[in-house]
Amino acid sequence: MLVALASAKGAPGVSTTAVALGSVWPTDVVVVDADAAGGDLGYRLRTSDGRPLDHDRGLLGLAAEARRGLTPRSVADQVQTADGGLDVLLGVERPEQVAGLGPVWTTVAGALAGASGPDVLADCGRIAPGTPLQPLLSAAHAVIVCVEPSVEAYAHLRDRLRWLLHTTTERPPAVGVVLRSAWSDTAAAADLEKLLAHSGLSVPVLGRIAEDARAADVLAGRTSRGIGRSLLVRSARSLVDPVRTLATTRPRVHAQP
Numbered sequence: 001m002l003v004a005l006a007s008a009k010g011a012p013g014v015s016t017t018a019v020a021l022g023s024v025w026p027t028d029v030v031v032v033d034a035d036a037a038g039g040d041l042g043y044r045l046r047t048s049d050g051r052p053l054d055h056d057r058g059l060l061g062l063a064a065e066a067r068r069g070l071t072p073r074s075v076a077d078q079v080q081t082a083d084g085g086l087d088v089l090l091g092v093e094r095p096e097q098v099a100g101l102g103p104v105w106t107t108v109a110g111a112l113a114g115a116s117g118p119d120v121l122a123d124c125g126r127i128a129p130g131t132p133l134q135p136l137l138s139a140a141h142a143v144i145v146c147v148e149p150s151v152e153a154y155a156h157l158r159d160r161l162r163w164l165l166h167t168t169t170e171r172p173p174a175v176g177v178v179l180r181s182a183w184s185d186t187a188a189a190a191d192l193e194k195l196l197a198h199s200g201l202s203v204p205v206l207g208r209i210a211e212d213a214r215a216a217d218v219l220a221g222r223t224s225r226g227i228g229r230s231l232l233v234r235s236a237r238s239l240v241d242p243v244r245t246l247a248t249t250r251p252r253v254h255a256q257p
Contacts, residue, residue: 001247002113004140006124008160012148013180015040017209018123020236022086028118030079032089034059035125036098036132039091045082053080058090060097066107075111098132105132109139129163138167142174142247149181149188154195161201174246176206178239183210183231206242210235
């Protein structure tokens with residue numbers, strides 16, 4: 001199962017959401033740092049003994065293997081385990097490295113979406129038409145777009161959802177939305193789903209990821225404290241089943257012209 005997490009604009013916590021979901025995912029999972037603008041996980045996370053992760057292992061290494069021909073071990077050989085037990089596949093450090101991947105993106109995306117091996121949560125950062133991540137989005141079983149509650153964010157969200165739903169793939173991925181908001185704002189998700197429906201977009205709002213700066217700092221490696229009972233982790237747990245269900249069923253949803 002390959003789940004791509006992305007945003008239309010701004011910084012609504014895509015990386016935080018991906019890592020939070022990965023930390024509570026019920027089966028084996030790898031978090032892939034696929035942000036085309038340059039990944040952050042390699043700078044945020046450390047090994048169990050406090051050393052930096054190896055930037056020579058990750059997507060670029062997998063792409064190099066793809067040019068020679070992937071083996072059943074290719075993905076696993078590029079995965080690293082961060083402190084706390086999260087398995088990660090580091091991404092590019094600079095945007096120009098993405099262009100160098102070229103046509104092997106399709107092969108890499110197929111390997112990540114393969115039926116064998118662990119589930120994959122791919123942090124794709126901001127996406128837009130023309131993104132080099134199109135093969136990854138097309139291969140995903142589900143694309144989850146993260147958003148914060150604001151007029152401008154919702155406007156960009158609607159545009160990006162229409163684009164995702166009209167991609168020229170034979171079997172487009174299921175598309176859902178996750179809202180990052182104050183946990184006390186219990187009506188926000190339902191209100192957003194109504195807004196999308198009014199705009200002709202039958203896209204489910206799967207739930208909310210809580211605004212929790214302290215817990216987010218822990219996941220980003222900036223501080224060290226227990227967060228098992230934090231709002232961030234609790235909200236991530238509430239999202240697991242809706243995300244997995246969406247990715248498993250992969251329904252065909254369409255936007256009205």
